[in-house]
Each structure stands twice: as C-alpha cells, then as structure tokens.
Amino acid sequence: MSEPALIRLQGVTKRYGQGATELMALKGISLSIEAGEFVAIMGPSGSGKSTAMNILGCLDTPSAGQYLFRGAHVESLTRDQRARLRRRYLGFVFQGFNLLARTSAQENVELPLLYRGDSPARRREAAAQALQAVGLAGWEQHMPSELSGGQQQRVAIARAIATQPAVVLADEPTGNLDTQRSHEIMGLLLALNRDHGITVLMVTHEPDMAAYARRMVHFVDGLVALDAPNPHPTLAAPAGLATAPGSEVT
Numbered sequence: 669m670s671e672p673a674l675i676r677l678q679g680v681t682k683r684y685g686q687g688a689t690e691l692m693a694l695k696g697i698s699l700s701i702e703a704g705e706f707v708a709i710m711g712p713s714g715s716g717k718s719t720a721m722n723i724l725g726c727l728d729t730p731s732a733g734q735y736l737f738r739g740a741h742v743e744s745l746t747r748d749q750r751a752r753l754r755r756r757y758l759g760f761v762f763q764g765f766n767l768l769a770r771t772s773a774q775e776n777v778e779l780p781l782l783y784r785g786d787s788p789a790r791r792r793e794a795a796a797q798a799l800q801a802v803g804l805a806g807w808e809q810h811m812p813s814e815l816s817g818g819q820q821q822r823v824a825i826a827r828a829i830a831t832q833p834a835v836v837l838a839d840e841p842t843g844n845l846d847t848q849r850s851h852e853i854m855g856l857l858l859a860l861n862r863d864h865g866i867t868v869l870m871v872t873h874e875p876d877m878a879a880y881a882r883r884m885v886h887f888v889d890g891l892v893a894l895d896a897p898n899p900h901p902t903l904a905a906p907a908g909l910a911t912a913p914g915s916e917v918t
C-alpha cells in the first residue's frame with residue numbers, strides 16, 4: 669500500500685456564526701498535499717485562505733468534512749491531541765511576525781522548544797542553529813524593536829523551524845515587507861523547502877512571491893477554483909540579494 673498523503677482535506681466546510689449572521693467561509697475544500705511540496709495559496713480577500721490555513725494548522729476545526737494528516741483523522745482528535753500534532757509537525761509564520769516584544773531573538777526562537785519541554789541547553793543549541801539558518805547568527809540578543817521588518821520575519825521563520833517541523837504554514841509572510849525583503853524571505857522559504865525537505869504552504873496576494881511555489885491553488889468564495897502546477901517556478905531570489913544560507917541547518 670502506498671503512503672498516505674501528508675495532508676488531505678476532503679469536503680471541508682467552515683461555518684461562522686448562525687442564523688442571520690451565518691457565513692460559510694469554506695464551502696467544501698478538497699486538497700491533497702504530498703511531503704516536500706511548495707504550494708502557494710492565492711485568492712481574493714475573504715475567499716477563505718486564512719480559514720483554511722487555521723484548519724490545516726490545527727488552530728481551528730472544520731464544521732464538516734475530513735482532515736487527514738499522515739492518514740490520521742485530525743477532525744476527531746481532542747484539543748490536546750491537536751496541540752501535540754501542531755507542536756510536533758507544524759511551524760507557523762504570520763504577516764505580522766508575532767514576536768514577543770522585549771524578548772530577545774534567541775528567546776523568541778526558543779519558545780516552541782520551551783513548550784515542548786526541551787532542556788535549556790538543547791533550546792539554546794537549536795535556537796542558535798535556526799537563527800544561523802536564517803542568516804541571523806550574531807543577532808541572538810537583539811530585541812524585535814532593534815531589528816528591521818525583514819530581520820523580524822527571519823526570527824519568526826527561525827522560530828517556526830527550530831522544532832524541525834514537517835510543514836511550515838505561512839500566511840502572507842511578506843505582506844508587511846518591501847519588495848527586496850520579500851524576495852529575501854522567499855529565498856529563505858525556498859531553501860527550507862529545497863534543502864531541508866520542509867513542506868511549505870504559503871498564502872500570498874503577490875504573484876511575484878507565489879511564483880516561487882511549484883504549485884498554485886486559487887481560492888474563490890470558499891472553494892478551490894484552480895489547482896495547478898507552476899511550470900516555471902522562480903528558482904532563486906534575484907541576484908544581488910542576500911539569500912539564505914541553505915546548508916548549515918540540520
């Protein structure tokens with residue numbers, strides 16, 4: 669028997685509110701994602717992209733339908749089991765970086781390791797490695813307020829990969845960055861996918877950033893309107909940009 673897909677959504681719906689305020693944010697999404705893919709999710713505002721990402725990230729549950737992660741039915745897990753799955757397999761990157769203020773880059777990256785119960789020595793080691801992987805060796809003790817937007821997003825990516833997740837879920841990771849910084853972040857996500865086999869699911873409004881993905885999924889009004897390979901993915905950030913060192917993380 670063949671391996672189950674890494675991620676499989678079958679007829680997933682999400683209803684918010686009830687009665688007059690009821691809204692179907694997802695109307696029946698089916699999507700299968702294999703380990704190692706790099707998928708861009710696009711679509712108009714309100715089409716359900718973040719709703720789907722929250723479900724994929726085990727932060728929320730479908731109203732109906734099935735979500736299988738490595739063949740396991742996520743929709744029937746308890747809240748605790750979902751949290752465990754999230755901590756073990758998933759890393760998150762958000763548009764607003766979501767770093768703790770007055771907390772060093774190092775401590776921000778250590779946070780998911782702390783939740784996981786790693787020892788201080790192990791946390792320090794893994795955080796240092798993750799920060800190095802995103803090109804921030806030497807910036808460990810800086811506070812978010814002392815870092816540029818691009819650097820803050822790198823810290824957030826380091827935090828997402830410090831636990832060595834199978835999947836990174838990124839919801840508009842370049843939404844708050846200028847074009848150059850956006851390409852740097854894309855170079856980094858590309859390197860994580862290509863060199864470390866991390867599956868990347870990324871929501872973006874920007875075609876230039878989606879172009880890095882090898883598969884494009886378009887949401888329209890709570891449905892998948894298009895799901896197609898990208899025949900000519902961008903293979904590297906434009907020359908002259910500092911891209912991620914690809915190979916020193918393990």
Ligand SMILES: Nc1ncnc2c1ncn2[C@@H]1O[C@H](COP(=O)(O)OP(=O)(O)OP(=O)(O)O)[C@@H](O)[C@H]1O
Pocket residue numbers: 684685691692693711712713714715716717718719720
């Ligand atoms: N917690 C919530 N309660 C009620 N309605 C919600 C909630 N979250 C999202 N919605 C609604 O669900 C629909 C889909 O929202 P969602 O955030 O998934 O869109 P999106 O595709 O991510 O849009 P954007 O590109 O603007 O981020 C929208 O109509 C939104 O108003």
Ligand SMILES: [Mg+2]
Pocket residue numbers: 717718719839
């Ligand atoms: Mg959104």
